[in-house]
Amino acid sequence: MALRSQIIGTGSYLPSRVVMNKDLEEVLDTSDEWIQQRTGILKRYWAAQDESTSDLALKASEKALESAGVDKKEIDLLLLATVTPDHEFPGSACFLQAKMDIPGIPAIDVRQQCGGFIYALSMADQYIRTGTYKNVLVVCSELHSRCLDLTPRGRNLSVIFGDGAGAIVLRAADITDPENQPHVISTKIHSDGSQAKELWCPGPGTALKRKERVTMEMLEEGVQYPQMNGRAVFSRAVRTMSESLLESLTSNGKELKDLNLAFFHQANKRISEAIGKTMSLSDDLIHSTVEDIGNTTSATIPIGLDDAVRKGKLKKGMLISNVAFGSGFTWGHALIRW
Ligand code: COA
Numbered sequence: 001m002a003l004r005s006q007i008i009g010t011g012s013y014l015p016s017r018v019v020m021n022k023d024l025e026e027v028l029d030t031s032d033e034w035i036q037q038r039t040g041i042l043k044r045y046w047a048a049q050d051e052s053t054s055d056l057a058l059k060a061s062e063k064a065l066e067s068a069g070v071d072k073k074e075i076d077l078l079l080l081a082t083v084t085p086d087h088e089f090p091g092s093a094c095f096l097q098a099k100m101d102i103p104g105i106p107a108i109d110v111r112q113q114c115g116g117f118i119y120a121l122s123m124a125d126q127y128i129r130t131g132t133y134k135n136v137l138v139v140c141s142e143l144h145s146r147c148l149d150l151t152p153r154g155r156n157l158s159v160i161f162g163d164g165a166g167a168i169v170l171r172a173a174d175i176t177d178p179e180n181q182p183h184v185i186s187t188k189i190h191s192d193g194s195q196a197k198e199l200w201c202p203g204p205g206t207a208l209k210r211k212e213r214v215t216m217e218m219l220e221e222g223v224q225y226p227q228m229n230g231r232a233v234f235s236r237a238v239r240t241m242s243e244s245l246l247e248s249l250t251s252n253g254k255e256l257k258d259l260n261l262a263f264f265h266q267a268n269k270r271i272s273e274a275i276g277k278t279m280s281l282s283d284d285l286i287h288s289t290v291e292d293i294g295n296t297t298s299a300t301i302p303i304g305l306d307d308a309v310r311k312g313k314l315k316k317g318m319l320i321s322n323v324a325f326g327s328g329f330t331w332g333h334a335l336i337r338w
Helices: 021-028 032-041 053-068 092-100 114-127 152-158 193-198 216-221 230-250 270-277 297-310
Strands: 002-013 017-020 041-048 078-083 107-108 135-142 164-175 183-191 260-262 319-326 332-338
Touching: 002 114, 017 021, 017 107, 017 270, 021 032, 021 152, 032 135, 032 260, 032 270, 053 135, 053 164, 053 297, 078 114, 078 164, 092 107, 107 216, 107 230, 114 135, 114 164, 114 297, 114 319, 114 332, 135 319, 152 270, 164 183, 183 193, 183 230, 193 230, 230 260, 230 332, 260 270, 260 297, 297 319
Parallel strands: 078 107, 078 135, 260 319
Antiparallel strands: 002 164, 002 183, 017 041, 135 164, 183 332, 319 332
């Protein structure tokens, strides 16, 4: 018998405003054809002006709690992953905690970009395995549309990202039959900070070594917008997520044939297709959402899990591997018996 984490509920929220590729053509000097060919993205969702990252997180969390049948007062740890926080500090988890009215429990921000979900899940799992916490809410929320350079200068990045939130509820369970009882089998997280500037947002920040944290000059330079070496990120993402998928299986004595569904971080459809080709995975083994919601950074995997549950594609007993890669570089896996 071992104490393990069970995912007992999922939820997601996408804002109501749909932004088609065509809507970006003029403002970004791009085309629907270019975006579809290079990324596979057809549309994404953008938040309303009166919505914040913690507002999106709240809606996804409420749905996850409802699907888990858990009262918010039963949650004893709150983890929120985001690269687009409500404010510089304190963390957005604190703002979400206030909106949920669950004071007293720890509310922690996870700042691991596209790896945010795997990192947060891994942290939740360690706390549950050690018996420290029993019911954990992991929520990933991104509001990119207000943080992007929406001019032709930023078009390589601004066409990719979308807003949205995904959440899961984990509960501690005694596992006596690991092949059949749902639980998180393993998580593994990695980073390589030597590549930090391949995909990053330079400002505002102290390392810019200006007189003040924010100056008009910096804003004119555009240091407040994300920057990316797209080709370097692309090739490393394919290689690393392929290796992580294999790591998730081999480290647990499993093979590709045992896998029922794979959830890759949804950065670009061509990345998942290249992984599928490299590893000879059939299309129906990869759950894809990027066409309809774009890249929602930390939120892509939990939104994908909720989508697959609601479509009846993700069923009890399945063996699923979740794999993410992103800025940092950070990456990792979570192998789960659903
Ligand atoms: N619309 C039209 N043209 C665009 C464009 C856009 N949105 N973005 C870039 N271009 C142009 C560039 O100006 C360049 O033109 P040039 O050849 O005349 O100089 C050309 O397209 C190629 O630019 P490049 O940036 O090399 O494109 P790419 O083929 O690498 O594709 C990405 C760009 C972003 C789609 C691709 O690199 C990618 O998906 N990278 C990984 C992204 C990712 O995973 N990010 C998140 C990780 S978590």
